[in-house]
Amino acid sequence: GAGVSQSPSNKVTEKGKDVELRCDPISGHTALYWYRQSLGQGLEFLIYFQGNSAPDKSGLPSDRFSAERTGGSVSTLTIQRTQQEDSAVYLCASSLRGAGGYTFGSGTRLTVV
């Protein structure tokens, strides 16, 4: 696509439920990144994909968080048993072969109530 597309744009979920966030990167971008922006916390790195593999998942905050990428394209970030502290804007970005020049999506605002 022309840009990085994320869905849903907003998600309100009850504590304890699982959520899936989707990122559709720019066509041809092999590198894909997930970040989180919490209120008052700034941006933090979650996970990096090169193709379908994740060479760096060091930013995932707990084992409730997982992500996958299939076909070198769409990625899904899954949060199991959501907690209130998971409330944040989840941002996806992609780049060509991990060479920087990131293009960011508009984010998914997750609210856990």
Next chain:
Amino acid sequence: KNEVEQSPQNLTAQEGEFITINCSYSVGISALHWLQQHPGGGIVSLFMLSSGKKKHGRLIATINIQEKHSSLHITASHPRDSAVYICAVSRGGSQGNLIFGKGTKLSVKP
């Protein structure tokens, strides 16, 4: 102490003023990034630097590797430049594993 520090946290300027935002970091890096986040939340990548200076329109970014310092300059500022400017560094190995500064909120008044 944060690994990436930005100053100032907030900046108000009059249209036409020359603006400087500073970023200092304390870790070894492979590249430094300047990002712009508009009030609606969208983030745009402005620059990626590993040395020297880059210019794009009215924006100029410089980096001094020895001093671990970078500056973002905006010449002839305009109200549409109002945004949060974020400095981020990537360490060797994983390009996407960025460490972010807390951002500088810029407001340019007409």
